[in-house]
Amino acid sequence: MTGPGGPLGPPWAAGVARDERGVLTVGGVAVDALADTHGTPLYVVDGADLRARCRAAVAAFGRDRVIYAAKAWPTTAVLQVVAAEGLLVDVASGGELHTALHAGVDPARLVLHGNNKSTAELDRALEVGVGRIVVDAFEELERLDALAVARGVRAPVLLRITPGIDAHTHEYVRTGHDDAKFGFTLSLGLADEALRRTLAADGLELVGVHAHVGSQVLGTDAFVANAEVLVDLLGRWHTEHGVTVTDLDLGGGMGIAYGPGDDPVDVATLAEKVLATVDARAAAHGLPAPRVLVEPGRAIVGPSTLTLYRVGVVKDLPGLSRWVAVDGGMSDNLRPALYGAVHPAVLAGRSSDHGDGPVMLVGKHCESGDVLGDGLTLPVDVTAGDLVATAATGAYTEAMASNYNRLPRPAAVLVEHGVVHPIVRRETLDDVLDRDLPLDGPPLDGGGAGTPP
Numbered sequence: 001m002t003g004p005g006g007p008l009g010p011p012w013a014a015g016v017a018r019d020e021r022g023v024l025t026v027g028g029v030a031v032d033a034l035a036d037t038h039g040t041p042l043y044v045v046d047g048a049d050l051r052a053r054c055r056a057a058v059a060a061f062g063r064d065r066v067i068y069a070a071k072a073w074p075t076t077a078v079l080q081v082v083a084a085e086g087l088l089v090d091v092a093s094g095g096e097l098h099t100a101l102h103a104g105v106d107p108a109r110l111v112l113h114g115n116n117k118s119t120a121e122l123d124r125a126l127e128v129g130v131g132r133i134v135v136d137a138f139e140e141l142e143r144l145d146a147l148a149v150a151r152g153v154r155a156p157v158l159l160r161i162t163p164g165i166d167a168h169t170h171e172y173v174r175t176g177h178d179d180a181k182f183g184f185t186l187s188l189g190l191a192d193e194a195l196r197r198t199l200a201a202d203g204l205e206l207v208g209v210h211a212h213v214g215s216q217v218l219g220t221d222a223f224v225a226n227a228e229v230l231v232d233l234l235g236r237w238h239t240e241h242g243v244t245v246t247d248l249d250l251g252g253g254m255g256i257a258y259g260p261g262d263d264p265v266d267v268a269t270l271a272e273k274v275l276a277t278v279d280a281r282a283a284a285h286g287l288p289a290p291r292v293l294v295e296p297g298r299a300i301v302g303p304s305t306l307t308l309y310r311v312g313v314v315k316d317l318p319g320l321s322r323w324v325a326v327d328g329g330m331s332d333n334l335r336p337a338l339y340g341a342v343h344p345a346v347l348a349g350r351s352s353d354h355g356d357g358p359v360m361l362v363g364k365h366c367e368s369g370d371v372l373g374d375g376l377t378l379p380v381d382v383t384a385g386d387l388v389a390t391a392a393t394g395a396y397t398e399a400m401a402s403n404y405n406r407l408p409r410p411a412a413v414l415v416e417h418g419v420v421h422p423i424v425r426r427e428t429l430d431d432v433l434d435r436d437l438p439l440d441g442p443p444l445d446g447g448g449a450g451t452p453p
């Protein structure tokens with residue numbers, strides 16, 4: 001049953017409701033009007049929801065303590081909003097750095113990440129004055145040192161520690177050693193070696209340590225454990241090397257609700273536990289309390305956004321499935337195909353007093369794995385031409401969008417105070433062709449294909 005009513009509630013953004021016609025609205029704007037004007041698929045950001053999440057994080061952890069992980073959605077307008085709300089920005093490549101600068105983010109408020117930053121990326125960071133560079137590998141320490149010396153500056157460095165905590169599930173595990181792509185493995189002594197090399201380098205200024213324990217972490221335990229490990233490390237470094245650093249960056253990974261089973265901890269509770277742990281532990285080591293930084297991406301932008309699709313085909317297979325195919329798919333949201341992620345769906349353009357039934361929500365790609373939702377339900381009268389919305393699609397969707405099957409990538413709008421702001425232009429078929437470089441002259445092997453007209 002889908003009808004008029006108040007806000008839909010999580011996992012939908014706070015400003016998602018239904019109007020008297022039963023049409024979904026975002027920030028007071030009906031989605032049928034959005035689809036008519038901007039087409040589908042369409043990412044629709046609830047601007048007030050996005051800002052509220054930024055504000056809650058800043059209120060919990062403090063000003064200049066929350067770093068938006070741009071990788072979740074590094075589009076210019078989103079970076080403008082989060083920066084205006086007082087967040088710093090973590091960029092994980094030269095492209096994200098370029099976008100953040102384009103968005104007008106103060107370089108001093110940027111944090112550069114990446115496990116294999118190129119010389120060009122590191123040098124651009126130094127050139128523009130990026131506030132923190134999280135170094136991930138010995139080669140990078142050397143590269144950055146040489147570049148900084150050449151520029152006559154000292155690069156502000158956080159060392160990325162692999163702390164032996166794995167939180168890729170709802171629980172966390174401490175592993176004896178951590179076989180990871182990222183960072184200096186603590187248990188193998190690499191973190192200590194990185195410290196020695198940093199202290200010996202003329203071009204590096206150690207400002208802190210960083211560790212990221214996982215993604216979509218719903219509880220507090222893994223973050224508290226991470227804080228304990230890092231503060232203990234700082235305590236030992238203080239004793240053994242006389243080093244005192246200011247920054248303790250606990251990474252991102254705060255989970256969000258994608259479905260009824262997900263019950264993420266609220267950011268205030270998380271901050272309270274983590275900050276209490278750090279303060280008590282630092283005091284026990286005789287250290288001044290470090291500045292605790294966090295890097296949420298998904299928890300800032302994920303819940304704020306829905307994706308609007310138009311249904312093109314409904315195929316009922318008696319005794320089997322009802323297949324509902326929409327005009328997008330794995331090219332605009334890879335998460336279900338990649339991780340088996342589930343984004344709940346609703347009929348968006350009208351109400352229905354028919355009951356809900358199970359559907360396979362699929363896209364339009366030539367790929368059986370092009371599933372947007374297995375185990376979802378929609379009203380049983382869903383039909384071609386209907387609008388369908390999927391929830392919590394702000395993080396790692398547009399950011400991972402592709403042109404698979406040469407589909408132009410969708411547009412995005414941000415709705416705030418009843419005003420619709422286009423923030424990503426829909427690609428055209430010519431955009432998709434834009435990078436192709438046709439061969440001129442005859443085909444290279446010269447054989448059999450004839451001569452071009």
Ligand SMILES: Cc1ncc(COP(=O)(O)O)c(C=O)c1O
Binds near residue numbers: 251252253298
């Ligand atoms: C170093 C680092 N920081 C922050 C994040 C953001 O994670 P999330 O979007 O889950 O908060 C990631 C994600 O991979 C990360 O690797």
